[in-house]
Amino acid sequence: MIQVEGLTKYYGEHAAIRELAFTISQGEVIGFLGLNGAGKSTTLKVLGCVLMPTSGRVVIDGHDVVSNAHEVRQRIGYLPDVPPLYDEMTVGEYLTYVAQLRGVTSRDTASRVGEAEEKTGLRDVHGELISTLSHGYRQRVGVAQALVHKPALLILDEPTSGLDPRQIVEMRDVIRGLKGAHTVLVSSHILPEISQTCDRLLIIHKGMLVAQGTEEELAAKMGGRGTIELEVRGDKARAVEVLQRFGSVEVDRASDGLVALTVRASPDQRPQVAQAVVGAGLELLRLDQGAGQLESIFLRLTHGQEARA
Numbered sequence: 001m002i003q004v005e006g007l008t009k010y011y012g013e014h015a016a017i018r019e020l021a022f023t024i025s026q027g028e029v030i031g032f033l034g035l036n037g038a039g040k041s042t043t044l045k046v047l048g049c050v051l052m053p054t055s056g057r058v059v060i061d062g063h064d065v066v067s068n069a070h071e072v073r074q075r076i077g078y079l080p081d082v083p084p085l086y087d088e089m090t091v092g093e094y095l096t097y098v099a100q101l102r103g104v105t106s107r108d109t110a111s112r113v114g115e116a117e118e119k120t121g122l123r124d125v126h127g128e129l130i131s132t133l134s135h136g137y138r139q140r141v142g143v144a145q146a147l148v149h150k151p152a153l154l155i156l157d158e159p160t161s162g163l164d165p166r167q168i169v170e171m172r173d174v175i176r177g178l179k180g181a182h183t184v185l186v187s188s189h190i191l192p193e194i195s196q197t198c199d200r201l202l203i204i205h206k207g208m209l210v211a212q213g214t215e216e217e218l219a220a221k222m223g224g225r226g227t228i229e230l231e232v233r234g235d236k237a238r239a240v241e242v243l244q245r246f247g248s249v250e251v252d253r254a255s256d257g258l259v260a261l262t263v264r265a266s267p268d269q270r271p272q273v274a275q276a277v278v279g280a281g282l283e284l285l286r287l288d289q290g291a292g293q294l295e296s297i298f299l300r301l302t303h304g305q306e307a308r309a
C-alpha cells in the first residue's frame, strides 16, 4: 500500500527527516511515534501530498506522490495537525462541501456524509455550527472530513492532540472503528495514545527511523523478554511456585487472599501462564502484557542516545 525509500526533507539547511524507509500493507493501522520535532508532521505532509520531498521516493497504491500527486490525493484522507474547519458552517454543511470538493457525486453525497458522521460519532451534532463544538468534537469533524470520500489510506496527524482523557479514549475507539475499511497512519508523541490502537509502530527520532515493529518485536529487538502481570485469588506461595516455571516473579501486592504478581516472561506465553494458574487451583482474576515495557523501549530509543539508522 505504501512504500517509502530514502525519504529526506530539508527546510533550508536543516534536515527534518533523513533517509526514511518503511513499507505499510493494506489494512494495517500504523502508529507513527516520536517526540516533538522528531519529523512526524513533515513525513505525513509528504505522504499527504502537501509537501514535496527533497529526495527519496514515496509510492502509495502504485502511484508516486511527486509525479502522480493527483492520483494519490484521490486515495488518501489527511487530517493535518490543525484541522481545516469552517466555523460558520454546520457539521453537515461542511462535510457536504468537503465531499463535493473531493469528487463525491451529488447522488452519493448525503449517504457518504451520513457514514462519516456515523463512524466518528457526529450524528447528534449534524446541524450544529462548528464554532459551537468542543475541541474533542472539532477533532472528530477533522477525522470525518478526512474519510468522507472513502479513501483507502487515512493519514491522521496527532488526532488526540489537546483532548482530555475521556475524549482520548473516544478518539481511540473512533480510530479502531476505521480498521478494516481503511489503512490508517496515525501519529502521536504520547506512546499510550497509539500503542493500544495500532498493529505496528514506527518510531522516529531526530528525523530518522530508529525502530519499527509490533510491541513484541520491539521488545525482542531491545533484548527484553517482556513481562506478564497477573492478579490471582489464592495462596501467595503457590502462585509464586507455579509462575517461577516461566521466569522470575515479583509479588507486587498481597492482601485478603488477592495476589498481584509480575512474571519476567514473554507476553507470547500468556495462554500457557493462564493454563498453569488455573491448573494449580488458583482463581485467575486478571492477566495482561506488562504495562510500561514499551514505554521504557521508547524512552531508551529517544533519550540520551543519538539517533541511528
Ligand SMILES: Nc1ncnc2c1ncn2[C@@H]1O[C@H](COP(=O)(O)OP(=O)(O)OP(=O)(O)O)[C@@H](O)[C@H]1O
Residues within 6 Å of the ligand: 011, 014, 015, 016, 034, 035, 036, 037, 038, 039, 040, 041, 042, 043, 081, 189
Ligand atoms: N516549515 C518549516 N520550516 C523550517 N523548519 C521546520 C518547518 N516545519 C518543521 N520544521 C522543523 O523540522 C523538524 C521536524 O518537525 P515536524 O513538525 O515534522 O516534527 P513533529 O515530529 O511533527 O513534531 P511536533 O509533534 O512538535 O509537530 C523540527 O526541527 C522543526 O523545527
